[in-house]
Structures are given as C-alpha cells and as structure tokens.
Amino acid sequence: MVRRRQSVTIKHVAADAGVSLQTVSRVINSEANVRPEMKARVQASIDKLGYVPSIAAQRMSGSKSYLILALNDRERTIEAWKAREGNDWVDQMLMGGMLMCAEHGYRLIFELVDTHDDNVQRELKAAIAALQPDGVILTPPHADNPLITDLLTAHRIPFARIGAETRDGAIALTMGDDRLAALAVRHLIAKGHERIGFIAGSREYALSGWRKRGWLEAMTAAGLATDGLCERGDFSYDSGEAAARRLLSGKVRPTAIIASNDQMAMATNAVAHELGMRVPGDLSLISFDNTPVVRFVQPPLTAIEQPVADTVAKAVELLIMANRGEPLPPMPVVIEGSLIERDSVAAPRRG
Amino acid sequence: MVRRRQSVTIKHVAADAGVSLQTVSRVINSEANVRPEMKARVQASIDKLGYVPSIAAQRMSGSKSYLILALNDRERTIEAWKAREGNDWVDQMLMGGMLMCAEHGYRLIFELVDTHDDNVQRELKAAIAALQPDGVILTPPHADNPLITDLLTAHRIPFARIGAETRDGAIALTMGDDRLAALAVRHLIAKGHERIGFIAGSREYALSGWRKRGWLEAMTAAGLATDGLCERGDFSYDSGEAAARRLLSGKVRPTAIIASNDQMAMATNAVAHELGMRVPGDLSLISFDNTPVVRFVQPPLTAIEQPVADTVAKAVELLIMANRGEPLPPMPVVIEGSLIERDSVAAPRRG
DNA sequence: TTGAAAGCGCTAACAC
DNA sequence: GTGTTAGCGCTTTCAA
Numbered sequence A, B: 001m002v003r004r005r006q007s008v009t010i011k012h013v014a015a016d017a018g019v020s021l022q023t024v025s026r027v028i029n030s031e032a033n034v035r036p037e038m039k040a041r042v043q044a045s046i047d048k049l050g051y052v053p054s055i056a057a058q059r060m061s062g063s064k065s066y067l068i069l070a071l072n073d074r075e076r077t078i079e080a081w082k083a084r085e086g087n088d089w090v091d092q093m094l095m096g097g098m099l100m101c102a103e104h105g106y107r108l109i110f111e112l113v114d115t116h117d118d119n120v121q122r123e124l125k126a127a128i129a130a131l132q133p134d135g136v137i138l139t140p141p142h143a144d145n146p147l148i149t150d151l152l153t154a155h156r157i158p159f160a161r162i163g164a165e166t167r168d169g170a171i172a173l174t175m176g177d178d179r180l181a182a183l184a185v186r187h188l189i190a191k192g193h194e195r196i197g198f199i200a201g202s203r204e205y206a207l208s209g210w211r212k213r214g215w216l217e218a219m220t221a222a223g224l225a226t227d228g229l230c231e232r233g234d235f236s237y238d239s240g241e242a243a244a245r246r247l248l249s250g251k252v253r254p255t256a257i258i259a260s261n262d263q264m265a266m267a268t269n270a271v272a273h274e275l276g277m278r279v280p281g282d283l284s285l286i287s288f289d290n291t292p293v294v295r296f297v298q299p300p301l302t303a304i305e306q307p308v309a310d311t312v313a314k315a316v317e318l319l320i321m322a323n324r325g326e327p328l329p330p331m332p333v334v335i336e337g338s339l340i341e342r343d344s345v346a347a348p349r350r351g
Numbered sequence C: 001t002t003g004a005a006a007g008c009g010c011t012a013a014c015a016c
Numbered sequence D: 001g002t003g004t005t006a007g008c009g010c011t012t013t014c015a016a
Helices: A012-016 A023-029 A035-049 A056-058 A073-081 A087-101 A119-130 A147-155 A177-190 A206-221 A237-248 A260-273 A308-323 B012-015 B022-027 B034-048 B053-059 B074-083 B089-103 B120-131 B146-154 B177-190 B207-219 B237-250 B262-274 B309-325
Strands: A067-073 A108-113 A133-138 A159-162 A172-174 A195-200 A231-232 A255-259 A284-289 A300-304 A336-338 B068-073 B108-115 B136-140 B159-163 B172-174 B196-200 B230-232 B258-259 B284-289 B302-304 B338-340
Touching: A012 A023, A012 A035, A023 A035, A023 A108, A035 A195, A056 B053, A067 A073, A067 A087, A067 A119, A067 A308, A073 A108, A073 B089, A087 A108, A087 A308, A087 B022, A087 B074, A087 B089, A087 B108, A108 B089, A108 B108, A119 A147, A119 B068, A133 A147, A133 A308, A147 A159, A159 A308, A172 A308, A177 A195, A177 A206, A177 A255, A177 A284, A177 A300, A195 A206, A195 A237, A195 A260, A206 A231, A231 A237, A231 B146, A237 A255, A237 A260, A255 A260, A260 A284, A300 B196, A300 B338, B022 B034, B034 B207, B068 B074, B068 B089, B068 B120, B068 B309, B074 B089, B074 B108, B089 B108, B089 B309, B108 B120, B120 B146, B136 B146, B146 B159, B159 B309, B177 B196, B177 B207, B177 B258, B177 B284, B177 B302, B177 B338, B196 B207, B196 B237, B196 B262, B207 B230, B230 B237, B237 B262, B258 B262, B262 B284
Parallel strands: A067 A108, A067 A133, A133 A159, A159 A172, A195 A231, A195 A255, A255 A284, A284 A300, B068 B108, B068 B136, B136 B159, B159 B172, B196 B230, B196 B258, B258 B284, B284 B302
Antiparallel strands: A300 A336, B302 B338
C-alpha cells in the first residue's frame, strides 16, 4: 500500500507567495477581500507550482465536494444496456453532464439504484454519505419517487428532476413533450393526414401522459376525431407491436402513427410491413427519442429528437447555480427537442 | 451555502458500540487484531446507524480514495458522440467499469483528455491532484502515450492499459485481436473463400496491427495468397469506402472482406451494393466491434464482438487487486471476443 | 488486542 | 484586506 500525499498543497503555494493559507484559499474560491495584486501574486504561484486543490480536503472542511450524482434506475439501465438495441441515453447523459461538470470543475458520478426496492433509501443514503454530492440528477422513474426526493430534501442536497412534474419550485426539467407531440401531429396534418394514431408509453412515466396530451390536444384543436386512435404500450418493442396491430386492425385504420418511443415505432414499422403496408406510402410514422438506430431502419424514421445531453447539461448547470445560491429561473426549465425529417412520412394515399 | 456535515460518523458508531474510533476503523477496513465479538458488536452498530464512511475523510487520512479514473481521448470521444453513429463504447466502458466498481465500493469517474495536446500532463496532473484516484484506466491511444504512463508511474498510481502493447509487466488487457482476426479468416475459409480481403485500421492503434497480423498469419497458414488483398483505412466510414473501392476494383477482387471496424464494414457494404454486388451472394463481409448498428444494416453483419464491458470490468478488478497488493496474473490479460454470425457471410459464387 | 494522539489539506469563523 | 485558529472524519502512528 502506497501512502499517497498531495504533492503540492495550499501550504506550498502560501509559502511560495509569502501569504497565509487563507489568502490562497480566498483566491482559489474567488472570494472578495483580496487585493488584485495579492491575487495576482498568489495566482502566479498557483500556476508556477501547478497547484490544484484536493476535492477531498475541500469537502472535509465543510465546503463543496464538487461531485454531482446522476441516479438511474438499475434494472432498466442494465436491461437497456444488455439488449444493445442502440439506445444511447446513458451515453447522452454522461457526455452532456460530464462536459458541463468539467467546465465548472465538477465531476459527474453515475450510479444505479433500484427504484422498486425497499432499499432505495438505504442505497441512496450510502451514496450520499460516501460522496457528499453537491447535487443529484434524477431521471424517470426516480424523479417521481418520494422516497428519493424526500431523502434528498432532508439532507438539503439540491436535486434536479428530469421528465417529472414540477413541484414546489424545485429544479425540474422537461423536453417539452406535449408541444413536441403536437408538433408531430401538425406535421402530419400538413401532409394531409386526418386519422393519426398514437401509441402511448408506460403510465409510470409522467412524460407518457404529456406526449399523449400533446397529441390529443393538437388533434382536437384541428377538429379531428381521436376515438379508437390511441393504444398504450410500455416502451418495449413487443408492446409496440401489439399496440400497432390493434391500431391497424381497428375500425378507424390510421394513415399515420406517432409512437412514444423508437422501439415501439420500429415495431409498428415491422407490423405495417407484415400487413403488406408500405411505409410511408400506406402508413406514415413518427417516433419519439431519435436514438441512433432509427437512421438504420428501412425506411429511416422521421423522429422527435429528445435533447438528452443538453437537458442533463442544463440540470448540472442549475445544480451548480443552486449551490452558489444564485437565483434560478422559473420551473420547469424546458429544453425543447425538434422534429427530424427522414423518410417515414408522406401524404396519405387517396381514398 | 449549506454547510453539510456527515450525519453518522465513525464517532457515533464508536459511542454506540462503546469502543474507540480505532476499533471501528479496524472493522471497516477488515483489519486483523479485532476479536470476533468486538467486530460483531461494532458491525451491529454500523448496521443500526446506517453508517457509511466518507470517502473524502478516508482519502484525507492518507488511505484510499475509492475512485477509479477512466481516461478517454477527448477529440475522438466527442466526435463519436456527436456523430451518433450508434457506437456504444462509452456505454460499454461506463457500465462494465461502474458495475465492477460498485461491487467493491469504488466509483468510476469518466474523464476526457487531449492526447495530442501538450497539456496532457497538465490536465492529468490536475485530475490526479483533485481526485487522487486509486487507479486509472487507459484506452487507446492514451494507453500508448508515454507522457501519460510516465506521469502515472511517477505518481505511483496503478494504471491499466487497454488495447496496448504489454510493457514491463504493467497491467495490460487485450481482446485477443489477432486470434479474432484469424478466427474470421478461418470462418470464411470454411465457407469456401480463398480471396479474403482485409481493411486495416489506423496505425495509431496497436490493435490495428494485431488484427492485420491475425489475418495475414491465418491466410498464410492456409496457404492462401494475400498480395493486393489488404488496404488501410483509419476507422472512419469514408476511409472504409475508399479502401473497399480499391479492393473491389483491384486485380484480385476478393470474394470476402474483413473490415477492422463496423463503420468501415458498413462502408464496404454500401460500396458493394453500389457496384451491383450482392452481400453475401457476391461478397461476404465480417466486421470488427459489433456495435449495435450492425444489426440494423441490410444485411445484418456477421461481426467480431469486442467485449468492451467485460474488459473494462476486468481492468477495474485488476486495479483494485493492485491496490490491495494482491498478486496479479501474467500480462496481458486477454478477454477474448467471439464471432457473431448474422447474414453477411455465404459461400462464394462459383467461378 | 485496544486506545489516545497527531495530522491529512482545506475552509469557516473570527480576530486584527 | 489579511492572518490565526479550530475542526471536518478518518487513518496512521505509537503507547498501553
């Protein structure tokens, strides 16, 4: 066991600059009450010695830990990873969050927690005790789990909830799901579609409701009927297949379908082919999420891009602002996605 | 600014169990010289109070930091992420490394560093000073960068090099690239192919050489000619396209091609289609890496799986063993991949 | 086998 | 504006 000591500490800098530890500390944390010349002198020593504060020591003295914890559902995340279906949200979260953290001298730590387990609180407490993070990012379905949010509140650790309902002004972010669903509807209407079906996602996710509501409201606003045009899946391929089958064999066969995620859209595409329908000739298709795979399906799918990386980056930014006591914008913060046109949408066949 | 204190500290446990801090510390670190009954009593208090040691404090007192740093090339990683071509190695690294870390009470921190920049050392020094990681995982091309390895050696921080040449017994891991390339060759030979082309990867990666060597040796061992059957790309789609074009318009038109990664394989597939060749009828194709996208190409590609997650998990394990002073296996440790059969390989057309 | 004391690197609180 | 002091939670001495 090697006993590792910091090679350059605040003491070295203080000695080199001929000032007290405290002054160096003030410079590091860009506090007030340091004369510019002092500050310059200290900074010169810092640069010269290549000094970087130890986050462990900073944390120990009751200050920040410079650690942000990103919490994800264990079961789902591992399942998605093992399935290797080209879903890249872990990638997006990590890159978006990590890059923003790096900009501010923070680090992102990714952690999996069992939402359904009774041990959520124990697991989370352990992570908090070990890491003392300055902020926590919660994704669905954690974001709506009171066991988690209450615990964080009790520990006074700021947290950002992604894709969850806003509550009491706490940090919350969405990607504008309802507006995006409405956007998809209007895009199809503009192409001439009137019977636009919708495949909803699992009720466990708040955003499933938002997406469905966006579809419903846009349809209603356009004076289009919606009866028999909505089926619910659970975001899995299989559930999408079943929903698509119901939709396409129902009385009011839609000429276009919006699916609440890519897997269900891909399933719908397969079902359509199986039924001898051509996409987009006989059926137009728009999916949600825009994970990499939709570009490789035949036809490449027109999709609603979910700006996961930007959203997580913003969450990090808000958490850091909260740490600094800076004023936060009104919640929820919306990082709106957009419609990416590819080849799965066309005008409906006459008749 | 909230001043956060540990809610349950070693003191609380010591008081609850009626022992000294030291004894609790010994139990936590499962050291010798604690009577079983003492140990049980302390453990009971730990469980009762839900005590978890603060890694900051542990690190401060000269012990471990329980942090493993995974270093990746900034430029490449960001580029791959932005391209969104379905390459999932960040995902694989993160999940493989994180899960193994979690098993041992460690955390994985992902960090990007500019390999080519003169600032590599400065960047790395900063990360080391801030985090004091117990180990570092190096991927290509970092794994071969002496600026990095020398610095880590000087700081006496154990590091694991993935996909790099073994040197002086330091921790190194490979995925058996040469054997896998040979496996692909033999798979094609078994189908009846004799003119098997190879598209090599960038020279900057040691594994490019291994893969090519595996192909070369297997061909030679089978008594097959290799002249004019190898072209070099740089792992990009475009370079694969160019290489495929050269290969397929050369004098010895191959009946099968092995590409050193998926992007170049997909490019080859596209070029073949463009030239009016059918895959696998006129050209069989095997790619390296087996990222999710190859399943969605037409035809789905037979590919060499690279067990990135397992390899990174093993790297973490070895680093933790090194930390504990446990004996390490001979290097390099090989986590061998396998051939995943799909639809891009068939017997060559008679002719 | 156990305990007491010192100190890791840093910042908060207070003095000057 | 700047320096001094105390202490964060833990492990490493060293003493009992």
